[in-house]
Amino acid sequence: MTRLAEAIQRAAHDAVVQLSAAWLVATVTAVNGDGTLNITTAAGPVPSVRRLRHCVASVGDNVMVAVNSDGNWVVVGAMAP
Template sequence: MTSKLAEAVQRAAERAVTQLGASWFLATVTAVNAGGTLDISTATGPVSAVRRLKNCTAVVGDVVMVAVNSSGNWIVIDATAS
Protein backbone atom coordinates (compact mmCIF):
# COMPACT_ATOMS: atom_id res chain seq x y z
CA MET A 1 0.00 0.00 0.00
CA THR A 2 2.80 2.43 0.85
CA SER A 3 4.49 1.98 -2.52
CA LYS A 4 1.20 2.72 -4.35
CA LEU A 5 0.78 5.89 -2.32
CA ALA A 6 4.36 6.93 -3.01
CA GLU A 7 3.88 6.28 -6.74
CA ALA A 8 0.65 8.33 -6.75
CA VAL A 9 2.39 11.22 -4.98
CA GLN A 10 5.29 11.02 -7.45
CA ARG A 11 2.93 11.12 -10.45
CA ALA A 12 1.00 14.08 -9.00
CA ALA A 13 4.23 15.97 -8.34
CA GLU A 14 5.51 15.35 -11.86
CA ARG A 15 2.21 16.58 -13.36
CA ALA A 16 2.24 19.70 -11.19
CA VAL A 17 5.80 20.58 -12.14
CA THR A 18 5.10 20.02 -15.82
CA GLN A 19 1.87 22.01 -15.80
CA LEU A 20 2.79 24.81 -13.41
CA GLY A 21 6.50 25.23 -13.99
CA ALA A 22 7.96 28.11 -15.94
CA SER A 23 11.38 27.90 -17.49
CA TRP A 24 13.83 29.43 -19.91
CA PHE A 25 16.37 27.94 -22.28
CA LEU A 26 18.48 28.71 -25.34
CA ALA A 27 17.48 27.98 -28.94
CA THR A 28 18.73 28.79 -32.44
CA VAL A 29 16.65 30.87 -34.85
CA THR A 30 15.91 28.95 -38.06
CA ALA A 31 13.50 31.43 -39.71
CA VAL A 32 12.17 34.94 -39.19
CA ASN A 33 8.48 35.09 -40.06
CA ALA A 34 6.15 37.99 -40.84
CA GLY A 35 3.93 39.02 -37.96
CA GLY A 36 6.55 38.98 -35.22
CA THR A 37 7.28 35.26 -34.91
CA LEU A 38 10.39 33.12 -35.23
CA ASP A 39 10.95 29.46 -35.95
CA ILE A 40 13.51 28.02 -33.56
CA SER A 41 15.46 24.83 -33.03
CA THR A 42 15.60 23.60 -29.42
CA ALA A 43 17.35 20.69 -27.74
CA THR A 44 14.08 18.76 -28.01
CA GLY A 45 13.33 19.68 -31.62
CA PRO A 46 12.00 22.47 -33.84
CA VAL A 47 9.24 24.87 -32.79
CA SER A 48 7.37 27.05 -35.29
CA ALA A 49 5.93 30.54 -34.94
CA VAL A 50 7.16 31.50 -31.49
CA ARG A 51 6.17 35.08 -30.66
CA ARG A 52 9.06 37.47 -30.00
CA LEU A 53 9.30 40.63 -27.92
CA LYS A 54 8.81 43.87 -29.84
CA ASN A 55 12.46 44.95 -29.52
CA CYS A 56 13.90 41.51 -30.39
CA THR A 57 16.12 41.82 -33.47
CA ALA A 58 17.26 38.20 -33.76
CA VAL A 59 18.14 36.86 -37.21
CA VAL A 60 18.59 33.36 -38.60
CA GLY A 61 21.49 31.64 -36.86
CA ASP A 62 21.29 33.69 -33.66
CA VAL A 63 21.14 31.92 -30.31
CA VAL A 64 18.15 33.32 -28.42
CA MET A 65 16.73 33.14 -24.92
CA VAL A 66 13.28 31.56 -24.86
CA ALA A 67 10.88 31.67 -21.91
CA VAL A 68 7.95 29.33 -21.32
CA ASN A 69 5.31 30.21 -18.73
CA SER A 70 3.19 27.88 -16.65
CA SER A 71 0.38 27.97 -19.25
CA GLY A 72 2.75 26.67 -21.91
CA ASN A 73 3.10 29.95 -23.81
CA TRP A 74 6.49 30.52 -25.44
CA ILE A 75 8.23 33.83 -26.13
CA VAL A 76 11.65 34.70 -27.55
CA ILE A 77 13.29 37.35 -25.37
CA ASP A 78 16.27 38.29 -27.56
CA ALA A 79 19.58 37.10 -28.97
CA THR A 80 22.49 36.36 -26.66
CA ALA A 81 25.76 38.24 -27.04
CA SER A 82 28.09 36.83 -29.67
Protein backbone atom coordinates in the same frame (compact mmCIF):
# COMPACT_ATOMS: atom_id res chain seq x y z
CA MET B 1 8.72 -0.33 -8.36
CA THR B 2 5.12 -1.28 -9.06
CA ARG B 3 3.16 0.01 -12.03
CA LEU B 4 0.94 2.07 -9.73
CA ALA B 5 3.92 3.73 -8.06
CA GLU B 6 5.49 4.45 -11.46
CA ALA B 7 2.23 5.95 -12.73
CA ILE B 8 1.92 8.17 -9.65
CA GLN B 9 5.52 9.31 -9.97
CA ARG B 10 5.06 10.08 -13.69
CA ALA B 11 1.82 12.03 -13.05
CA ALA B 12 3.45 14.08 -10.27
CA HIS B 13 6.45 14.87 -12.46
CA ASP B 14 4.24 15.92 -15.40
CA ALA B 15 2.11 18.18 -13.16
CA VAL B 16 5.17 19.99 -11.81
CA VAL B 17 6.68 20.45 -15.27
CA GLN B 18 3.41 21.84 -16.68
CA LEU B 19 2.96 24.37 -13.87
CA SER B 20 6.50 25.75 -13.87
CA ALA B 21 7.86 28.77 -15.68
CA ALA B 22 11.30 28.63 -17.23
CA TRP B 23 13.74 30.24 -19.58
CA LEU B 24 15.96 28.48 -22.06
CA VAL B 25 18.28 29.03 -24.99
CA ALA B 26 17.08 28.16 -28.49
CA THR B 27 18.35 28.51 -32.05
CA VAL B 28 16.36 30.46 -34.65
CA THR B 29 15.47 28.31 -37.66
CA ALA B 30 13.21 30.78 -39.49
CA VAL B 31 12.13 34.43 -39.25
CA ASN B 32 8.46 34.79 -40.18
CA GLY B 33 6.86 37.96 -41.57
CA ASP B 34 4.20 38.04 -38.84
CA GLY B 35 6.60 38.85 -35.98
CA THR B 36 7.24 35.25 -34.98
CA LEU B 37 10.29 33.03 -35.10
CA ASN B 38 10.61 29.30 -35.57
CA ILE B 39 13.09 27.96 -33.03
CA THR B 40 14.72 24.71 -32.05
CA THR B 41 15.27 23.82 -28.40
CA ALA B 42 16.90 20.82 -26.76
CA ALA B 43 13.40 19.29 -26.64
CA GLY B 44 12.78 19.86 -30.35
CA PRO B 45 11.38 22.43 -32.80
CA VAL B 46 8.80 25.06 -31.80
CA PRO B 47 7.03 26.95 -34.62
CA SER B 48 5.71 30.53 -34.57
CA VAL B 49 7.02 31.84 -31.25
CA ARG B 50 6.30 35.53 -30.70
CA ARG B 51 9.21 37.85 -30.07
CA LEU B 52 9.44 41.04 -28.07
CA ARG B 53 9.37 44.15 -30.25
CA HIS B 54 13.00 45.07 -29.57
CA CYS B 55 14.28 41.57 -30.33
CA VAL B 56 16.10 41.37 -33.64
CA ALA B 57 17.22 37.86 -34.55
CA SER B 58 18.39 36.08 -37.67
CA VAL B 59 18.43 32.43 -38.68
CA GLY B 60 21.18 30.67 -36.75
CA ASP B 61 21.15 33.10 -33.80
CA ASN B 62 20.90 31.79 -30.25
CA VAL B 63 18.03 33.46 -28.40
CA MET B 64 16.68 33.52 -24.86
CA VAL B 65 13.15 32.16 -24.62
CA ALA B 66 10.76 32.52 -21.67
CA VAL B 67 7.95 30.01 -21.06
CA ASN B 68 5.23 30.73 -18.51
CA SER B 69 3.18 28.24 -16.51
CA ASP B 70 0.35 28.38 -19.07
CA GLY B 71 2.72 27.15 -21.77
CA ASN B 72 3.06 30.49 -23.59
CA TRP B 73 6.42 31.11 -25.25
CA VAL B 74 8.16 34.42 -26.04
CA VAL B 75 11.58 35.15 -27.48
CA VAL B 76 13.09 37.74 -25.15
CA GLY B 77 16.25 38.58 -27.07
CA ALA B 78 19.28 37.42 -28.99
CA MET B 79 22.34 36.18 -27.13
CA ALA B 80 25.72 37.79 -27.80
CA PRO B 81 27.87 35.77 -30.22
